[in-house]
Amino acid sequence: MRLLAMVFAAAALSACTTTPPAATTAQAQPLPPMPLNVAMTEVFDGKALRVILCGTSSPLPDPGRAKACTIVVAGDKAYVIDTGPESWEQLQRMQFPGSRIAGIFITHFHSDHIGDLGEFRMQTMVAGRRQMLPVHGPRGVANLVAGFNLAYEEDARLRLAHHGEAVIDLASSPLVAKEFGKAFLGKLDAEEVILRDGDLTVTAFEVDHDPIRPAVGYRFDWKGRSVVISGDTALSSNFTANAKDADVLVTESLAPNLIGMAQQQMNAAGNSRAAKIMADIPDYHISPVDAAKTANEASVKLLVYTHHIPSAQVNLPPYFAGVAAIRPVNSWVIGWDGLRIDLPAGSSDVKQGELLPKPN
Numbered sequence: 001m002r003l004l005a006m007v008f009a010a011a012a013l014s015a016c017t018t019t020p021p022a023a024t025t026a027q028a029q030p031l032p033p034m035p036l037n038v039a040m041t042e043v044f045d046g047k048a049l050r051v052i053l054c055g056t057s058s059p060l061p062d063p064g065r066a067k068a069c070t071i072v073v074a075g076d077k078a079y080v081i082d083t084g085p086e087s088w089e090q091l092q093r094m095q096f097p098g099s100r101i102a103g104i105f106i107t108h109f110h111s112d113h114i115g116d117l118g119e120f121r122m123q124t125m126v127a128g129r130r131q132m133l134p135v136h137g138p139r140g141v142a143n144l145v146a147g148f149n150l151a152y153e154e155d156a157r158l159r160l161a162h163h164g165e166a167v168i169d170l171a172s173s174p175l176v177a178k179e180f181g182k183a184f185l186g187k188l189d190a191e192e193v194i195l196r197d198g199d200l201t202v203t204a205f206e207v208d209h210d211p212i213r214p215a216v217g218y219r220f221d222w223k224g225r226s227v228v229i230s231g232d233t234a235l236s237s238n239f240t241a242n243a244k245d246a247d248v249l250v251t252e253s254l255a256p257n258l259i260g261m262a263q264q265q266m267n268a269a270g271n272s273r274a275a276k277i278m279a280d281i282p283d284y285h286i287s288p289v290d291a292a293k294t295a296n297e298a299s300v301k302l303l304v305y306t307h308h309i310p311s312a313q314v315n316l317p318p319y320f321a322g323v324a325a326i327r328p329v330n331s332w333v334i335g336w337d338g339l340r341i342d343l344p345a346g347s348s349d350v351k352q353g354e355l356l357p358k359p360n
C-alpha cells in the first residue's frame with residue numbers, strides 16, 4: 001500500500017519543473033526517476049548544504065513524529081543519518097526523491113535508529129535508484145545490512161514480477177555495508193574521515209552512549225559549511241570537539257525533570273518495569289541544558305534539538321527549562337519532522353524553512 005501511496009503522491013504534484021517523459025513501449029527500458037517538485041528542485045540546486053529532519057522522536061510514541069532520521073543534502077546527492085521507524089513515510093509526505101539518496105549512515109543499532117532500513121531499500125529502488133545503496137556504520141553494520149537484505153529479497157522479486165524491469169532493477173536493489181571504525185576502541189576519543197565525495201567530507205566520531213558501543217556521531221563539511229549530527233550521546237568531550245565551529249548542530253536530548261516525573265508516576269502505578277527503564281535512560285542521553293552548553297563551547301551557530309525524550313511533552317515549558325538563559329534567541333530551535341535548514345555556499349547565513357508544517 002505504501003508503494004501505491006507514493007505513486008499517487010507523485011501523480012498529484014501540482015507544479016513539476018520538468019515534464020514527465022512519455023511512457024515507453026519497451027518494457028526492459030528503465031523509466032526515469034520521478035520528477036522533482038518545486039521545493040525539491042531548490043533543495044537539489046547545489047547552492048547550499050542543506051539539512052532536513054525526517055524523524056525527531058525517541059522510542060516513546062508520538063503520532064506526529066517518526067523516530068530518528070536526518071538528511072543532509074550536498075550538491076545533487078542526499079545522505080540519510082539513521083532510518084528510524086516511519087521516517088520513510090515522512091519523506092513521502094515531502095515528496096522527497098528517493099533516487100537521490102546516495103548513502104545511509106547509521107549512528108548505532110538501537111531499533112529507533114534502524115527500523116525503516118528495509119523501507120529505504122525498497123522505496124529508493126522503486127524511485128529509480130540504479131546502484132546498490134551504501135550503508136555506512138561502525139562494527140555491526142555488516143550484520144544489520146545482511147539481515148535487512150535477506151528479509152527484503154523476496155519483496156524485490158515480487159515487485160519485479162509485478163512492475164517489470166522498467167521500474168525494478170533487481171541487481172541494484174541490495175544494501176551494501178561500509179564498515180569503519182577499526183580504530184574506535186571505546187575510549188570515546190576517536191574520529192575518522194569515512195567518505196570524500198567531491199566537495200563533501202564526512203567524519204565519524206565516537207560518542208558516549210555507554211554501554212552502547214560503538215556509537216557515533218557524524219560531521220558533514222561542504223564548501224566551508226558544516227553540519228554535525230550527535231547520534232545518541234551523553235555529554236562528551238569528543239562530541240564537543242567534533243562540533244567545533246559547526247554551522248548547525250543537530251542533537252538528541254532527554255529532559256531529566258520530565259523523565260523523573262514519569263518514573264515517579266510509574267512507581268506509584270505499580271509499574272516497576274517501566275519505572276526502572278525511566279531510571280536507566282538519563283545517564284546515556286544529554287539534557288537540553290548540557291546540549292546548549294556544548295553548542296556554546298563549540299561556537300555552534302544554530303542548535304537544533306531532535307530525538308525528544310519524552311517526545312509528547314516536547315512543547316511544554318519544562319522540557320527546555322534553562323536553555324533560553326544560556327543560548328541567544330534564534331540560535332536554537334526545537335526540531336520537527338519537515339524542518340529544513342539551508343547553509344548557502346560562500347556565505348555565513350543559516351536559513352530556516354519547512355517542508356512539512358510545524359506541529360502544535
Ligand SMILES: [Zn+2]
Binds near residue numbers: 108209232
Ligand atoms: Zn540509542
Ligand SMILES: [Zn+2]
Binds near residue numbers: 058
Ligand atoms: Zn535513540
